[in-house]
Amino acid sequence: MAFSLILVGALAAAYCFYHVSCVLLLWRRRWQMARHHGCKPPRKLPQIDPFLGTDVVLQNLGAAKKYGFLDLLKKRHEANGLTFTTNTYLRTTINTCDPDVIRSVLALQFHDFGMGPLRRNSASPLLGKGIFTTDGDIWAHQRGLIRPAFAKLQFNEFPLLAMHTDEFLGVIKRHNYELDLQQLFFRSVLDSNTLYLFGESIGLMHDNATESATTLHHALDYAQQGTILRLRLGNLMFAHRDKKFSESCKTVHAYAQKFVDQALEFRRKNAHLPVEKWEHPRNPNGIQTYIFLQELAKETDDPILLRDQVVNMILAARDTTAGLLSFTVFMLARFPDVWAKTRADVLENYCEPLTYDALNSMTYLRYVIQEILRLFPPIATNSRMANKDTVIPVGGGPDGKSPLFVAKNHVVTYSTFVMHRRKEFFGEDADEFRPERWETLRTSWEFLPFNGGPRICPGQKFALAEATYTIARMAKAFKEIVSLDDTDWREQLTLSLTLNNGVHCRLVPDDS
Ligand code: HEM
Known part of the structure; x- marks a missing residue:
């Protein structure tokens, strides 16, 4: 008995000794690496609770509740420099708004950083193994898969966009020109995305939208909220038990699956022909339309991979583009002189049907969109996790100009x-x-609405075309935008930035 106790004690001591030695060795190796590269510790946000960071978490939650999280972040940077660390729930986060740090993380040292397990685990119930949640070779494969489909879309989007925008303008008329345009943009963008992705609009803009369309709309919202909650819970994610969340993810998957099956049928029907000869459907004007999912089905017949890609794409495109359009109209309604200049620019270069070249000549409209993306970037904060110990050339020291050591699993958040x-x-x-x-x-790198480096947004051209096209058509159709809400914008920060107070306005049609 005594011998057994001694044996257990010795084993426990050896186990503790082994672990303490490993930690000390790791600490020494990191210290040597940092010293070798001349790293200096970054500034720290003053915290009352330095380990769990409960004071920081409570401050974040309080600010978010008052629609002021981004403002809080801005003030923190003004007081603590371009790069500083916070410690919350035993995790160190490097917060930065320094373009040189961001460029190192996203581009120069791309292979040292990834989305990491936090993002993967929080988003996988909805996004599966899609492009947003994967890293390394799996991500590279996904990116390669969607590239040809995007290339096709860019040459063929206007006939569909024209039909879609006619319908959008029709809805405004049916509302007697008075409505919350943000609500409509959310519906409209989901309609146009499903049109491009599946070849069939979900039809949310219709007054009598089908039950399945509305169900999908709400399921997407709920599943997205749940994903954000899981991300915020971080290490406590296991505590997230919500039946409605799982059901919402299932609803979204089932909706996408129906179209995946159609795309696979398209693949089977054409399998005997070389890919260039596959017969694509034609739109009511007889123009051959390229459906994203069919393009994707040329590359793979894996139904889960196809489904995950489509769900990722819907989410990537919906709130970002709707946010950009909403903020644009919100500001144009408040700056009548900018609206007048935008309109003059659009009318001077307008042609029927509206072409890429015409849109490209609308220089002032482009400035307006750039300015909105600057002030209200749809992805207002983002992050990456170090997948190994690494050193970035700036961010360290009190002035943030010395090299900075980043330990494996530390998160870099950039705003x-x-x-x-x-x-x-x-x-x-x-x-x-x-x-x-x-x-x-x-x-x-100081202007980064679409991200940079190998993971730069592949939908950038498509989103900008959709946004400029929509605003140009609105400028042609309406001579005035009257704001029906005199409050300032209120932040709604989920996966992307939108307006908590919506965009309530009256549009005055140009009957001339
Ligand atoms: C104004 C509109 C948009 C903005 C501001 C925007 C911005 C961004 C940003 C910042 C990222 C990087 C996210 C990250 O790495 O964590 C991203 C990624 C992505 N975006 Fe967009 N996006 C927009 C519209 C679109 C559209 C319309 C599509 C598709 C039709 C799209 C597809 C994607 C995809 C697939 C990724 C993931 C790329 C990767 O990880 O390799 N985006 N977008």
């Missing part, structure tokens, strides 16, 4: 919202809405 409002880059009036600044402004 485009804060960076896009830095006076050094955008001038003393950086907080103001002034599209004219783009006449002379040349930007690099």
Whole structure:
């Protein structure tokens, strides 16, 4: 008995000794690596609770409740520099709005950082193994899969967009020109996305939208909220038990599956022909339309992979584009002189049907869109996790100019919202809405609405075309946008940034 106790004690001591030695060795190796590269510790956000960071978490929650999380972040950077760390729930986060740090993480040292297990585990019930949740070779394969489909879309989007926008303008008329345009943009963007992705619009804009369309709309919202909650719970994610969340994910998957089956049928029917000869459907004007999912089905017949890609794409495109359009109209309604200039620019270059070339000549409209993306970037904060110990050349030391050691599993969070409002880059009036600044402004990594590096948004061209096309058609159809709400914008920050107070306005048709 005594011998057994001694044996157990010795084993426990050896086990503890082994682990303590490992931690000390790891600590020494990291210390040597940091010293070798001349790293200096970054600034720290003053915290009352330095380990769990409960004070920081409570401050974040309080600010979010008052629609002011991004403002809090901006103030923290003003007080603590471009790069500083926070410790919450035993996890160290490096917070930055320094373009040099961001460029290192997203591009120069792309292979040292990834989405990491946190994002993967929180989002996988909805997004599966889609492009947003994967890293390394699996991600590279997914990115390769969607590339040809995007290339096709870019040459063929206007006939569909024209039909879709006619319908959008029709809905405004049916509402007697008075409505919350943000609500309509959410529906409209989901309609146009499903049209491009599946070849069939979900039909949410119709007054009598089908039950399955409305169910999908709500399921997407609920599943997205649950995903964000899981992300925020971080290490406590296992506590998330919500039947409605699982059901919502299932509803979204079932909806996508129906179209995946159609795309696979398309693949089977054409299998005897070389891919260039596969017969695509034609739209009511007789124009051959490229459906994203069919393009994807040329590359793979894996139904789960196809489904995951489609769900990822719907989510990537919906709130971002709807947010961009909503903020644009919100600001145009509040700046009648900017609206007048935008309109003049659109009308001068307008042609029927509206073409890419015509849109490209609308320079002032482009400045307006850039200015909205600067002030209200749809992805206002983002993050990456280090997948190994690494050193980035800036971010360390009190001035943030020394090399910075980043340990494996530490998170780098970056805020485009804060960076896009830095006076050094955008001038003393950086907080103001002034599209004219783009006449002379040349930007690099300090303006990053679509991300940078290998994971840059593949839908950028498509989103900008959809947004400029929609605003140009609105400028042609309406001579005035009257705001029906005199409050300032209120932040609604989920996966992307939108307006908590919506965009309530009256549009005055141009009957001339
Ligand atoms: C104004 C509209 C949009 C903005 C501001 C935007 C912005 C972004 C940003 C910042 C990312 C990087 C996310 C990250 O790495 O964590 C991203 C990724 C992505 N976006 Fe967009 N996006 C927009 C519209 C679209 C559209 C319309 C589509 C598709 C039709 C799309 C498809 C994607 C995809 C697939 C990714 C993942 C890329 C990857 O990880 O390799 N986006 N987008």
